[in-house]
Amino acid sequence: MPLKGRIVVNEKYCKGCELCVSSCPQEVLALANDRITAKGYHPASLVADGCTGCGICSVICPDAAITVYREKAGVSRIPA
Amino acid sequence: MVLDNCELETTVFERPDTLTGANTHYCPGCTHGIANRLIAEVIDEMGMREKTIGVASVGCSVFIYNYLNMDFVQAPHGRAPAMATGVKRVLPDRMVFTYQGDGDLASIGMTEIVHAAARGENITVFFLNNTNYGMTGGQMAPTTMPGQKTTSSQNGRDVETQGYPIRVSEMFSKLDGASYIVRRSLHDPKNIRMAKKAIRMAFETQVRGLGFSMVELLSICPTNWGMTPKTSIQWLEERMIPYYPLGDYKVHPALAEIKL
Numbered sequence: 001m002p003l004k005g006r007i008v009v010n011e012k013y014c015k016g017c018e019l020c021v022s023s024c025p026q027e028v029l030a031l032a033n034d035r036i037t038a039k040g041y042h043p044a045s046l047v048a049d050g051c052t053g054c055g056i057c058s059v060i061c062p063d064a065a066i067t068v069y070r071e072k073a074g075v076s077r078i079p080a
Numbered sequence: 081m082v083l084d085n086c087e088l089e090t091t092v093f094e095r096p097d098t099l100t101g102a103n104t105h106y107c108p109g110c111t112h113g114i115a116n117r118l119i120a121e122v123i124d125e126m127g128m129r130e131k132t133i134g135v136a137s138v139g140c141s142v143f144i145y146n147y148l149n150m151d152f153v154q155a156p157h158g159r160a161p162a163m164a165t166g167v168k169r170v171l172p173d174r175m176v177f178t179y180q181g182d183g184d185l186a187s188i189g190m191t192e193i194v195h196a197a198a199r200g201e202n203i204t205v206f207f208l209n210n211t212n213y214g215m216t217g218g219q220m221a222p223t224t225m226p227g228q229k230t231t232s233s234q235n236g237r238d239v240e241t242q243g244y245p246i247r248v249s250e251m252f253s254k255l256d257g258a259s260y261i262v263r264r265s266l267h268d269p270k271n272i273r274m275a276k277k278a279i280r281m282a283f284e285t286q287v288r289g290l291g292f293s294m295v296e297l298l299s300i301c302p303t304n305w306g307m308t309p310k311t312s313i314q315w316l317e318e319r320m321i322p323y324y325p326l327g328d329y330k331v332h333p334a335l336a337e338i339k340l
Contacts, residue, residue, distance in 0.1 A: 005092070006089075012103060013103060015108035017109030017309045018109075018308075022310050023268070023269060041108065058093035059269040060268070060269050060272065061113075062106065062108075062109060062110055063113050064099055064113070064117045068093040069089045072089060
């Protein structure tokens with residue numbers, strides 16, 4: 001089973017450019033159309049399970065808005 | 081399932097310390113933001129923030145002084161390499177870099193940059209090439225592609241009357257004073273990682289006192305190109321890279337020992 005990851009999008013910085021959405025290899029990112037940021041953009045967010053914490057979204061993000069975490073290998077998972 | 085225990089997970093990426101908390105003025109998708117972040121990451125990795133002085137140019141690139149938490153001076157339009165020359169000669173132990181766009185570097189500042197390279201000034205230049213003058217509304221620059229429509233070439237750049245785009249990296253690679261001249265692109269994660277290595281290499285060139293170093297970074301300008309960020313990236317890949325090939329144009333032999 002692949003490692004699990006998660007991302008946190010800082011909505012202060014996100015401008016909804018969608019570069020992370022089109023770069024995500026797992027296709028689990030999308031713009032959150034139900035809310036807007038203080039600057040008036042729909043922010044990117046995780047919309048499905050499957051994030052592996054690969055960090056590609058944070059590499060392409062022009063505003064360094066994404067923090068990426070990945071679970072350590074060999075550590076048992078805690079249920080949510 | 082959400083992991084919330086820091087002992088169970090590693091941080092793969094977070095904002096580098098050198099980036100300030102400012103919200104950038106760049107348009108959504110603009111790769112200036114990526115370039116700023118890469119420079120911040122490299123300066124953090126080298127631990128050189130307290131010993132680095134940046135020289136901001138004129139254009140969208142100027143506001144880098146608000147986004148990097150370190151010392152900056154701002155030069156008149158195109159004159160960043162001249163000012164960097166002065167800063168570096170007065171304070172030779174500092175790492176000095178300029179951050180310039182193509183309107184600034186390849187048009188109004190062409191004299192300063194060519195002579196800084198020819199003198200082999202021990203400075204580092206980051207050259208963002210997005211084929212137009214971004215801040216003033218997308219006018220034609222020396223790097224505008226043949227046939228490309230801009231606000232000052234509304235039928236597309238006509239090479240008969242307006243000349244051909246200048247390949248800056250190729251030109252500088254013929255100057256003896258230049259030590260590290262490469263072109264990279266910021267259009268996908270692989271190329272962004274390669275660009276980061278080039279930025280590190282350019283700073284290492286300066287730290288070793290080898291002379292002039294420049295990294296040209298192909299960038300997008302979605303607002304002025306009139307495209308979405310995603311189609312801008314495709315346009316860069318299909319139109320710009322064939323004209324501005326990526327690669328190492330000049331690398332000082334002493335840099336071969338550095339493995340990144």
